Amino acid sequence: MTMTPDPPPRGQVSRRSFLQTMGVSAAAAAVQAQAERADAAQPSSAPTTLSGPGPIEITLNVNGSDRRLTIDPATTLMEALRWHAGLTGTKEVCDRAACGTCSVLIDGRLVNSCMMLAYDAQGSRVTTIEGLARPGSLDPIQESFIRHDALQCGYCTPGLILASKALLGANPRPTLDQIKKGLAGNICRCGTYTNVFNAVLDASGQSPLMDSEAPDA
Ligand code: FES
Numbered sequence: 001m002t003m004t005p006d007p008p009p010r011g012q013v014s015r016r017s018f019l020q021t022m023g024v025s026a027a028a029a030a031v032q033a034q035a036e037r038a039d040a041a042q043p044s045s046a047p048t049t050l051s052g053p054g055p056i057e058i059t060l061n062v063n064g065s066d067r068r069l070t071i072d073p074a075t076t077l078m079e080a081l082r083w084h085a086g087l088t089g090t091k092e093v094c095d096r097a098a099c100g101t102c103s104v105l106i107d108g109r110l111v112n113s114c115m116m117l118a119y120d121a122q123g124s125r126v127t128t129i130e131g132l133a134r135p136g137s138l139d140p141i142q143e144s145f146i147r148h149d150a151l152q153c154g155y156c157t158p159g160l161i162l163a164s165k166a167l168l169g170a171n172p173r174p175t176l177d178q179i180k181k182g183l184a185g186n187i188c189r190c191g192t193y194t195n196v197f198n199a200v201l202d203a204s205g206q207s208p209l210m211d212s213e214a215p216d217a
């Protein structure tokens with residue numbers, strides 16, 4: 001016979017049910033974030049005919065410069081950036097729109113580059129982490145990540161910085177809740193979220209969280 005655990009007393013929430021609720025909320029926010037990125041990855045002005053199946057030549061505008069690349073037609077934007085253009089700041093982890101490490105900006109909108117064909121990015125402005133800084137100066141959001149030590153291993157950091165950049169571009173003074181939702185599609189395995197939230201708050205002219213206000217990891 002299967003034993004069903006007693007429900008917690010009225011007015012109390014068990015640790016298990018709390019974590020289950022938090023997990024569902026976080027998952028829902030992440031799913032919505034990924035759906036928005038998938039929408040942004042829809043081709044806008046790419047040519048409508050596609051040749052192949054052999055290698056094809058494409059031109060990508062990356063960080064303000066046109067790059068002529070010879071690729072397999074099935075090459076994703078992430079692969080084209082990393083393996084053909086040598087821009088390895090765009091990271092690969094899941095290759096299925098679940099982690100956000102491959103985030104880039106397409107005409108200022110956040111996209112998971114593992115979910116978009118490089119061919120379809122033609123005609124758009126692609127911005128990678130290598131394109132944020134100017135000679136002699138980092139982007140303010142990069143400076144803020146450094147100030148708040150918002151990284152540990154750093155593998156998720158390019159994606160999180162670009163997601164923060166996109167968020168601040170659309171909403172220059174986001175609330176903490178809006179920051180959490182805006183970054184929900186970017187997973188940090190090292191758990192640096194509080195420092196990341198502080199970096200975005202600071203970059204938008206708002207006070208960082210105090211220790212007592214920080215959400216549990
Ligand atoms: S590698 Fe693209 S979302 Fe994970």
Ligand code: FES
Pocket residue numbers: 150151152153154155156157187188189190191192
């Ligand atoms: S700093 Fe290591 S995965 Fe985020």
